[in-house]
Amino acid sequence: MTELQYAFRLIAVARGKMIFGFFLACLAALSGFGLLFLSGWLIAAAAAAGLGGIVTRNLFNLFLPAAGVRFFATARILTRYGERLVTHDAVLESVRVLRARVFERLIPRSTLLTDHRSGDVLGRLVSDTEIVGQFPINALMPFGVAAICGTVSVVIISVFSLQAGLLLALALLLSGMAVPVLVGRKVDNDMERLAGLGDNFRADLVEAVQCAGDITLCGAAVRTVEALNATQSLFGKTQLRSLAWSHASRQAGAFIAALAVAGVLMIGARALQSGALSAPELPMLILGALAAMEFVSGVVPARQALARARVSIRRLMTLCEAPLPVAEAANVWEGADFTRLVMRDVRFGYAGSRKIVLEDCSLSIHAGERVGIVGPSGAGKSSLIRLLLRLEEYQSGSIHWGGANLKQLDTQALSTQISVLSQDFHLFQGSVRRNLLLARSDATDEDMWAALSSACVFEEVRLMENGLDTLVGEHGMRLSGGQARRLAVAQIILRRPRWVILDEPTEGLPPEKGRDLIAFLLAALPQATVLCITHRPEPLEFMRRVLRLEDGRLHEREGLP
Numbered sequence: 001m002t003e004l005q006y007a008f009r010l011i012a013v014a015r016g017k018m019i020f021g022f023f024l025a026c027l028a029a030l031s032g033f034g035l036l037f038l039s040g041w042l043i044a045a046a047a048a049a050g051l052g053g054i055v056t057r058n059l060f061n062l063f064l065p066a067a068g069v070r071f072f073a074t075a076r077i078l079t080r081y082g083e084r085l086v087t088h089d090a091v092l093e094s095v096r097v098l099r100a101r102v103f104e105r106l107i108p109r110s111t112l113l114t115d116h117r118s119g120d121v122l123g124r125l126v127s128d129t130e131i132v133g134q135f136p137i138n139a140l141m142p143f144g145v146a147a148i149c150g151t152v153s154v155v156i157i158s159v160f161s162l163q164a165g166l167l168l169a170l171a172l173l174l175s176g177m178a179v180p181v182l183v184g185r186k187v188d189n190d191m192e193r194l195a196g197l198g199d200n201f202r203a204d205l206v207e208a209v210q211c212a213g214d215i216t217l218c219g220a221a222v223r224t225v226e227a228l229n230a231t232q233s234l235f236g237k238t239q240l241r242s243l244a245w246s247h248a249s250r251q252a253g254a255f256i257a258a259l260a261v262a263g264v265l266m267i268g269a270r271a272l273q274s275g276a277l278s279a280p281e282l283p284m285l286i287l288g289a290l291a292a293m294e295f296v297s298g299v300v301p302a303r304q305a306l307a308r309a310r311v312s313i314r315r316l317m318t319l320c321e322a323p324l325p326v327a328e329a330a331n332v333w334e335g336a337d338f339t340r341l342v343m344r345d346v347r348f349g350y351a352g353s354r355k356i357v358l359e360d361c362s363l364s365i366h367a368g369e370r371v372g373i374v375g376p377s378g379a380g381k382s383s384l385i386r387l388l389l390r391l392e393e394y395q396s397g398s399i400h401w402g403g404a405n406l407k408q409l410d411t412q413a414l415s416t417q418i419s420v421l422s423q424d425f426h427l428f429q430g431s432v433r434r435n436l437l438l439a440r441s442d443a444t445d446e447d448m449w450a451a452l453s454s455a456c457v458f459e460e461v462r463l464m465e466n467g468l469d470t471l472v473g474e475h476g477m478r479l480s481g482g483q484a485r486r487l488a489v490a491q492i493i494l495r496r497p498r499w500v501i502l503d504e505p506t507e508g509l510p511p512e513k514g515r516d517l518i519a520f521l522l523a524a525l526p527q528a529t530v531l532c533i534t535h536r537p538e539p540l541e542f543m544r545r546v547l548r549l550e551d552g553r554l555h556e557r558e559g560l561p
């Protein structure tokens, strides 16, 4: 599938509106042509009537061009207005649908996003979707309008003078096809380069803003600003060069238009002398040729827009069509009872990496058990969790959740039974309530306060100025580390999952606070089966069994580390 076919498929929803917008754009352009064309007749007829008195007035038909001019002037205003309205509506609709589709395709590929910088992904989601949503209007419509209206104008001018019509056709082809083809490669290279530079700049900027504090503490603030300036200045220079080319090609178009009009004037003057053309027809042809050359004035900007859109489509394709890291569940098996987790001889390595993280790794946990997993850094503990949640695909062996093969379960089905408290848990910008409702959308205020109470953060939230509606800031920045983590625990308590997976749950907390956190969680969910990965001794005090992950395998071990 070509890039353009791919883009059309994504925005097919607005096809009808775009076609209607195109139709109106052609009508508006032709009305402009008709207006100028008939103005020539009207001006000549009026001048002749003024000079020649009643006899000449009767000789020249003033009424028809005057009525035509009025008609085309009104038609141009109405069709231009309608075109703007319809095409803007089409663009808004296609961008809306496109963003939703892109996001939908990114969700199962979210693990691949770690290969991209966040500013880059943001850029793709915001600006590339906008550019792709607009491209039929900005990049294709001007070509279509030029082709249709250019042909109509050539036919009309040819009716009066074949020579003038042929000359106009040549000028339109030169300006509307030869110039865009000549600058095409240069425009493609510029757009590719500008998109790359823009990505770098945006990603650097987002990183600089997000890590402003760390950058200052490292004494790197001045260097960071200088680096940003350098990228911005390179971007500016490339943009300037591209603009210079664009203006040069527009001037070339204007020069061709001037030559075409002069040529039509000469041909018309000769035809007038020979009597093949009447006096009012000469200005009609000249103004008509001038108006016709306007049809191709948007072609060079459209060629640029097309080059930019192709870059954006390619960038969206690389994100949205990347092979899924985990095959879609062939059959969502809803009968899994989650009474047992059995993992047999699993072999796993990350895609694109030759390192084998887990080798012949086996594990069996029954409902109600509390199992700790320890092991050296890099042994594969977090990777094991990612496998159990089906965020990564293992190469061989088997994993079963209560009789259901993991490969038959999708992440949605798993999330109804399993909750995870990870080391880098995420709180969303917004209120305490919003974060709790994300965990369980139908939770009442009563449920939320009960969960906060079980997570031992009730009193702190109650004393906050707006209670449940207190804003927690991005990543929970307005909360202390302990409060944020207890809020994350409250989210798990609200969900009441059958399995709880904890990944370094007490990291960053003093031992006593860490111990309390686990105690609150386990007291609130006494029936839950718990799998806890940790380096720290406190969580292990609550585990009945401890396993050690080493050399890719899990080994049973007695007692605490």
Ligand SMILES: Nc1ncnc2c1ncn2[C@@H]1O[C@H](COP(=O)(O)OP(=O)(O)OP(=O)(O)O)[C@@H](O)[C@H]1O
Pocket: 350, 353, 355, 357, 375, 376, 377, 378, 379, 380, 381, 382, 383, 384
């Ligand atoms: N996305 C990834 N792509 C490739 N390799 C990865 C990826 N994530 C982790 N690894 C590698 O897999 C191995 C296991 O990493 P993992 O994070 O599971 O270890 P861990 O036991 O949880 O370590 P720690 O205790 O330090 O968190 C490491 O060698 C790591 O470099």
